Amino acid sequence: MTLDVIKYAVRTMARWESDAEGRLIKAAISLYDKQGFQETTVAQIADAAGLTKRTFFRYFADKREVLFSGSHELQDRWIAGISAAAAAASPMEAVLAGLDAVADLFADRLPFAAVRSRIVAANPELQERELIKLQNLAAAIEAALHQRGVPDNAAALAAQAGIAVFHVGFGRWVSQRDPAAFRPLMADSLAELKSVVG
Amino acid sequence: MTLDVIKYAVRTMARWESDAEGRLIKAAISLYDKQGFQETTVAQIADAAGLTKRTFFRYFADKREVLFSGSHELQDRWIAGISAAAAAASPMEAVLAGLDAVADLFADRLPFAAVRSRIVAANPELQERELIKLQNLAAAIEAALHQRGVPDNAAALAAQAGIAVFHVGFGRWVSQRDPAAFRPLMADSLAELKSVVG
Numbered sequence: 292m293t294l295d296v297i298k299y300a301v302r303t304m305a306r307w308e309s310d311a312e313g314r315l316i317k318a319a320i321s322l323y324d325k326q327g328f329q330e331t332t333v334a335q336i337a338d339a340a341g342l343t344k345r346t347f348f349r350y351f352a353d354k355r356e357v358l359f360s361g362s363h364e365l366q367d368r369w370i371a372g373i374s375a376a377a378a379a380a381s382p383m384e385a386v387l388a389g390l391d392a393v394a395d396l397f398a399d400r401l402p403f404a405a406v407r408s409r410i411v412a413a414n415p416e417l418q419e420r421e422l423i424k425l426q427n428l429a430a431a432i433e434a435a436l437h438q439r440g441v442p443d444n445a446a447a448l449a450a451q452a453g454i455a456v457f458h459v460g461f462g463r464w465v466s467q468r469d470p471a472a473f474r475p476l477m478a479d480s481l482a483e484l485k486s487v488v489g
Numbered sequence: 490m491t492l493d494v495i496k497y498a499v500r501t502m503a504r505w506e507s508d509a510e511g512r513l514i515k516a517a518i519s520l521y522d523k524q525g526f527q528e529t530t531v532a533q534i535a536d537a538a539g540l541t542k543r544t545f546f547r548y549f550a551d552k553r554e555v556l557f558s559g560s561h562e563l564q565d566r567w568i569a570g571i572s573a574a575a576a577a578a579s580p581m582e583a584v585l586a587g588l589d590a591v592a593d594l595f596a597d598r599l600p601f602a603a604v605r606s607r608i609v610a611a612n613p614e615l616q617e618r619e620l621i622k623l624q625n626l627a628a629a630i631e632a633a634l635h636q637r638g639v640p641d642n643a644a645a646l647a648a649q650a651g652i653a654v655f656h657v658g659f660g661r662w663v664s665q666r667d668p669a670a671f672r673p674l675m676a677d678s679l680a681e682l683k684s685v686v687g
Contacts, residue, residue, distance in 0.1 A: 383685050422624045423617050444657055448682045451653035459645045480642065487581050487647045488686045 312350045314340040319357040323410045362424045373435040382441045386453035401470040408465040429454045456480045510548045512538040517555040521608045560622045571633040580639045584651035592671045599668040606663040627652045654678045
């Protein structure tokens with residue numbers, strides 16, 4: 292094989308793989324929503340996606356992780372947004388630059404995000420997992436602020452404030468129907484935090 | 490037996506029981522700190538406290554819960570403080586009244602809290618548990634604010650702001666030696682949140 296053929300094979304495989312992952316996520320979400328998270332097995336998910344259990348476990352550690360596969364991308368974008376913020380930006384401005392960088396990720400995911408939120412809200416184990424992922428995100432934001440030279444306490448508080456704005460804004464976004472409302476709802480949430488903290 | 494004798498027996502038993510709980514907590518903390526949380530068994534804790542495993546399980550579901558036995562008292566005090574706040578208090582003022590009500594709980598617990606923090610920081614499973622307990626506290630604060638008529642988003646954001654102030658202030662308190670610094674450090678943490686959020 293020439294190098295070009297190998298490159299082509301790798302690209303095609305990558306495309307097929309990402310499609311398999313997408314099909315598994317879609318099948319899982321649909322089954323969790325219809326019959327409940329507890330009641331759904333990995334075998335059922337793989338079957339509904341036309342794949343094997345073995346393929347499922349190449350992408351996800353367990354059936355819970357299917358619901359959190361987007362958290363790495365969310366975190367990567369948020370951190371990249373912080374790093375790209377102007378050197379003169381305040382800690383909170385940097386955090387909000389990260390949140391703004393995240394907005395596009397959700398542009399075409401409102402129907403998915405709404406069903407996912409409903410599934411998580413119905414299950415205490417998933418709610419706990421969601422909180423831990425959010426706090427991992429807060430820790431990553433805090434570390435990114437440290438890297439910009441922000442002192443310990445300011446970094447911790449700006450990170451927590453950013454997560455609170457995101458958490459409340461996101462909850463409102465998934466409970467309405469306009470995908471483009473992401474940024475305005477985050478702005479509302481920030482304004483409310485400012486007003487509350489005084 | 491006369492009623493007085495029964496009352497005396499109940500009081501004495503209650504005192505003995507609360508002492509058993511205290512001895513178990515003391516023994517557990519000391520063993521976790523010395524030999525590690527993972528390495529310590531319930532049998533070792535009971536033995537070090539001069540009690541049986543059976544007694545241990547009357548107080549704690551597992552060895553992890555020993556470290557979180559204070560979280561109910563913390564939550565009860567915080568919520569009572571919110572309920573007792575003046576009707577005219579803003580959501581954040583009510584949250585801070587709750588935090589102030591919590592301060593006395595920690596007045597004589599700094600050495601314990603410092604060792605406990607060290608144990609939790611050394612173990613990811615305990616860190617997760619700590620985050621979940623904090624978020625349960627946030628949910629309880631949010632519910633208490635709802636009861637005061639605070640709207641959804643303001644209640645959620647004030648609760649998260651209060652938890653962030655507590656979390657950062659508490660981290661500083663356990664890393665220094667003056668028990669009386671609790672309130673001033675919380676005030677510093679609040680001032681920093683205000684400055685960060687702007």
